[in-house]
Amino acid sequence: xxxxxxxxxxxxxxxxxxxxxxxxxxxxxxxxxxxxxxxxxxxxxxxxxxxxxxxxxxxxxxxxxxxxxxxxxxxxxxxxxxxxxxxxxxxxxxxxxxxxxxxxxxxxxxxxxxxxxxxxxxxxxxxxxxxxxxxxxxxxxxxxxxxxxxx
Numbered sequence: 001x002x003x004x005x006x007x008x009x010x011x012x013x014x015x016x017x018x019x020x021x022x023x024x025x026x027x028x029x030x031x032x033x034x035x036x037x038x039x040x041x042x043x044x045x046x047x048x049x050x051x052x053x054x055x056x057x058x059x060x061x062x063x064x065x066x067x068x069x070x071x072x073x074x075x076x077x078x079x080x081x082x083x084x085x086x087x088x089x090x091x092x093x094x095x096x097x098x099x100x101x102x103x104x105x106x107x108x109x110x111x112x113x114x115x116x117x118x119x120x121x122x123x124x125x126x127x128x129x130x131x132x133x134x135x136x137x138x139x140x141x142x143x144x145x146x147x148x149x150x151x
Contacts, residue, residue: 008047015057016040018116022124023064025109026102031068039064058126096146104139107132 019039024032039060043050050056090096097105106125110116111132118136122129144150 025106035064035068038067107135108139
């Protein structure tokens, strides 16, 4: 028979990287990592209730957003993840990303930087795939305009 600890451990192993990456994309490394830890601690404390939810990772993402409010005062500088240690990155990209709405920035980073599918992103953010697609499209349009990129 599986215990509460076993079910939480399995959930944690599956969801922690996604939850942390999404919150870091939204609030920067320091605040996002702390928010993910706070959200997962909350999840453990309330696991009996949380595990029965239709989207426990999405719920804990919202908890992480709430927990981060006490720390954040200004928009974060988003992190640019690198798969190759020396890729060229447009110097204006971090500032351009910071000017996007939180939802656009998170959607773009999860989909284009971390390679998540629209479905994975939508599930974690607790929204529809179509909404994620709109955030990505609008965010990319704003980035292109901000960076002077024409297609």
